[in-house]
Amino acid sequence: MSRSATSCWQWRLVAAIAAKEWRDRLRNRWVLAVAVVFGAFALLIAYFGGAPSGVVGLRSAAATVASLTSLAIYLVPLIALLLGFDAVVGERERGVLDLLLSQPITRAELLAGKYLGLAAALSMATLVGFGAALVPLAPSMDLAALVIYLRFVGSALMLGLAFLSLAVLVSTVARDRTRATGAAIALWFGFVLVFDLSLLGALVASAGSHASTWAPYALLLNPADVFRVINVFGAEALRSSFGLGTLMAQGWNAPATLYGVLLAWIAAPLGVALWRFR
Amino acid sequence: MSTGASGLNAVVVEIKDVVKRYGAMPVVRGVGFACREGEMIGLAGHNGAGKSTLFKMMLGIIAADEGDILLFGEPVRGRRFREVRRAIGYLPEHVALYDNLSGLETLRFFARLKSADPARCKGLLECVGLGEAMHRAVREYSKGMRQRLGFAQALIGEPRLLLLDEPTNGLDPEAIHGFYGMLQELRAAGTTIVLSSHLLAEIQSRVDRLVIMASGKLVAEGTVTALATASGLPARLMVTPREGARARVSRALLAAGFVPQEAGDGAVRAAVRAPLRMALLRVLASLSDELLEYTITEPTLEDVFLSHQRGTTWVERAA
Numbered sequence: 001m002s003r004s005a006t007s008c009w010q011w012r013l014v015a016a017i018a019a020k021e022w023r024d025r026l027r028n029r030w031v032l033a034v035a036v037v038f039g040a041f042a043l044l045i046a047y048f049g050g051a052p053s054g055v056v057g058l059r060s061a062a063a064t065v066a067s068l069t070s071l072a073i074y075l076v077p078l079i080a081l082l083l084g085f086d087a088v089v090g091e092r093e094r095g096v097l098d099l100l101l102s103q104p105i106t107r108a109e110l111l112a113g114k115y116l117g118l119a120a121a122l123s124m125a126t127l128v129g130f131g132a133a134l135v136p137l138a139p140s141m142d143l144a145a146l147v148i149y150l151r152f153v154g155s156a157l158m159l160g161l162a163f164l165s166l167a168v169l170v171s172t173v174a175r176d177r178t179r180a181t182g183a184a185i186a187l188w189f190g191f192v193l194v195f196d197l198s199l200l201g202a203l204v205a206s207a208g209s210h211a212s213t214w215a216p217y218a219l220l221l222n223p224a225d226v227f228r229v230i231n232v233f234g235a236e237a238l239r240s241s242f243g244l245g246t247l248m249a250q251g252w253n254a255p256a257t258l259y260g261v262l263l264a265w266i267a268a269p270l271g272v273a274l275w276r277f278r
Numbered sequence: 279m280s281t282g283a284s285g286l287n288a289v290v291v292e293i294k295d296v297v298k299r300y301g302a303m304p305v306v307r308g309v310g311f312a313c314r315e316g317e318m319i320g321l322a323g324h325n326g327a328g329k330s331t332l333f334k335m336m337l338g339i340i341a342a343d344e345g346d347i348l349l350f351g352e353p354v355r356g357r358r359f360r361e362v363r364r365a366i367g368y369l370p371e372h373v374a375l376y377d378n379l380s381g382l383e384t385l386r387f388f389a390r391l392k393s394a395d396p397a398r399c400k401g402l403l404e405c406v407g408l409g410e411a412m413h414r415a416v417r418e419y420s421k422g423m424r425q426r427l428g429f430a431q432a433l434i435g436e437p438r439l440l441l442l443d444e445p446t447n448g449l450d451p452e453a454i455h456g457f458y459g460m461l462q463e464l465r466a467a468g469t470t471i472v473l474s475s476h477l478l479a480e481i482q483s484r485v486d487r488l489v490i491m492a493s494g495k496l497v498a499e500g501t502v503t504a505l506a507t508a509s510g511l512p513a514r515l516m517v518t519p520r521e522g523a524r525a526r527v528s529r530a531l532l533a534a535g536f537v538p539q540e541a542g543d544g545a546v547r548a549a550v551r552a553p554l555r556m557a558l559l560r561v562l563a564s565l566s567d568e569l570l571e572y573t574i575t576e577p578t579l580e581d582v583f584l585s586h587q588r589g590t591t592w593v594e595r596a597a
Contacts, residue, residue: 010360016390024378095374099431102337102368103391104360 013105014113021117025083031125034079038129041071046137058137061145065152068130069231072156073224076126077163078188083122084167085184087114088277089174107277115168115270122160130156155230155262162223162265163187169273195222223265230258287315289351290439290470291336296345298331298494305331307494310345313472315438318465320481321474322583323491329474330371332491333443336472337368349439364392367437371444371474373428377417381408381427384416385434394435402430407456421448429457440464442473446480458484482579490586497586502579509585511577512549515558516541523568530568534561550574 025031046058049067058064088111091097100110130153141149166187174180199218219225291313298306306328313319323329334340336347338354347354352362375384385399403412406426411419419427425448432440440461446454461471461484475481481488482502490498490505498505515536519527524546528538531548534557541547550558562572 012393013391016387020376020387024376027378095370095372096376098334098337098339098370099368099374099388100391101339102363102366102370103388104363104393105391 010105010109014109014116017105017110017113018117018120021087021114022120025118025121030083031121031128034122034125035129035132037075037079038126039132041075042068042130042133043136045071046133058140061137061141061148064137065148065231068152069228072152072159073228074192076156076160077192077224079125080122080160080163081167081170081184081188084115084118084164085170085174085180086177087118087168088171089177089180090171093177108274111168111172111274111277115164115273118168119161119164122164123157126157126160127153152231155227155259158259158262158266159223159227162262162269163191165266165269165273169269169276172273172277191222191224196225220261223262226258226261226265230255230262287317289313290315290317290349291319291472292346292348292351293332293336294346294348296332296335296342296347298328298335298340299343305494306335306342308345309491309494309496311489311496311499313470315470316465316468317487318461318471318473318485320485320488321472321491322476322478322481322488322579323474326493327491328494329491330443333368333370333441333472333474336441337366338363364435365438367432367434367440369428369432369440369442369445371447373424373447375416375424375427375431378415380413380415381419381423381430382412384427385430388431389434392435399430399434402433403427405433405460406430407453422450422453425449426453438469440469440471440473442471444475445473446475446477454480478580478583479578488579488582490583492586498582502582505579505582506577507552509577509582510551511581511585512551513555513577514575515548515550515572516545516575517547517562517565517572518543518545518570519565519568520570527565527568530561530565534558536561 045067046064048056049059049064086093088097091100101107134149134153137149138146167184170180170183170187174183199215203215219229289312291311293312294310296306296309297304305326309328309332311319321329321332331340335342336349336354338359341355349362350365352358354362356362376387379387381403382399385402386396389396389399400409400412403409406429408423408426408430411423416424416427425445429442429445432442446457449457458480461473465471473481473485485502487499487501488505489496498508500508517527517531521544524544528546531538531546535554536548536550536558538546538548558574562569
């Protein structure tokens with residue numbers, strides 16, 4: 001054998017895996033379906049979001065984004081978890097994983113390729129879906145409103161990638177698809193429903209003592225809450241409308257901090273998944 | 279083919295005292311053997327004998343707990359694993375491929391992973407008889423077609439070592455014949471082949487050597503003839519006497535040191551151990567007017583295999 005062989009990272013192989021994952025989601029119309037769901041919900045909320053207060057039609061970008069944020073917090077994590085929970089365990093159960101691992105590719109390259117392919121599909125669906133909704137909204141938006149909307153789309157993208165990382169982690173740890181499904185559902189309930197309720201419960205139980213000290217930090221432990229803070233705190237007018245949001249200490253809602261935390265939520269589970277999969 | 283100083287072909291596979299445990303349970307226990315370039319080795323064993331685990335360790339998919347596995351002189355999980363794996367073609371026991379891809383797309387995907395030329399995939403598919411089905415989705419393939427596609431996948435990049443786990447699963451007799459024809463051509467070109475099979479009669483005349491595993495251990499290794507000799511299995515005599523001659527035939531066999539047994543329809547059978555073969559010829563010559571016909575069957579690979587698995591001889595089982 002020649003001496004040219006190395007075990008260094010080969011992006012060409014990562015790209016081959018990623019391209020397959022991406023093409024699969026395009027071919028089975030997953031990207032299209034999710035984009036349509038995102039776009040339809042965004043338009044519905046933009047037009048009918050004010051209906052409870054007796055107003056129908058386009059509202060301010062801040063109000064629209066606040067309504068969309070509430071929707072995205074439920075929808076985006078769910079779709080990301082569904083997309084990624086069987087990325088590895090599904091291949092193992094179908095029997096393809098052994099064949100893949102017998103190829104000249106490292107486990108890290110394989111996992112990275114899978115994540116990048118799925119992330120591309122999720123990103124495309126998010127951008128196209130929420131981006132399409134921007135078309136009818138744009139004429140009534142000024143630059144500031146456009147920035148608010150784009151910030152929402154960007155943070156929704158990061159929220160999705162964070163939950164995709166969690167899903168891929170679940171997929172590398174779970175013994176079978178059934179367990180992976182259970183874990184993905186548990187994660188969704190935990191982060192989207194139970195976490196906030198528990199936090200509120202803890203606040204009430206402690207009668208608010210020292211709440212301002214620890215509660216803001218606790219919010220950072222949940223990517224869904226970080227996403228909420230990014231989008232809701234951007235609109236000062238809505239700040240007082242959200243109970244948990246008002247706990248946010250000054251400085252902790254700095255965009256750099258919040259986006260940094262979301263990036264950490266993307267990187268950390270993926271890092272653990274890579275470590276586990278080795 | 280490359281040869282060493284001894285004139286023998288180079289060692290391609292070296293397995294040294296390999297142990298693998300799942301939890302506390304050992305599934306491969308101190309297995310060791312070697313294959314030289316251009317050899318075809320049959321790996322036989324019951325379900326759970328450790329064959330597939332051994333294949334996975336040879337590929338570096340799972341790590342051995344003890345011992346060493348060297349392919350082309352390199353550890354398969356070492357720094358040069360990429361080159362080692364590029365030189366290996368693997369067909370798993372259960373061929374699972376992507377149902378949504380066509381046969382051609384499947385091969386092109388694996389060709390990219392192996393840094394092989396995707397342009398040669400069409401030729402490979404035609405080679406395994408899937409030329410006309412190359413654009414159909416794999417979900418529409420029969421089991422045999424999937425197996426052939428899996429084999430074509432294993433041939434990507436012209437591997438110098440083929441690891442084939444139950445390669446003829448789901449193939450019809452004609453396809454099996456064609457498959458072994460291809461293996462013989464590959465072997466003649468210097469490809470080393472390790473294949474496992476439950477269909478021992480199928481590989482008996484096709485492998486150079488056999489490695490028999492039972493409960494994770496290597497229990498026998500050698501050529502089929504050498505294994506049969508070493509196992510001490512007898513040949514089997516079956517004689518059909520003329521009417522009224524059965525008692526005389528039985529007495530003559532008994533007198534010559536055989537143990538005749540009734541075999542139904544008036545036939546008589548007896549085990550023929552190696553030292554008694556000449557005596558058998560003399561008895562048969564003396565009984566030529568008493569017999570309608572006789573057959574002597576040598577032990578097959580299956581008999582050798584089962585004798586190692588169960589510790590009984592085929593004649594004893596038949597009895």
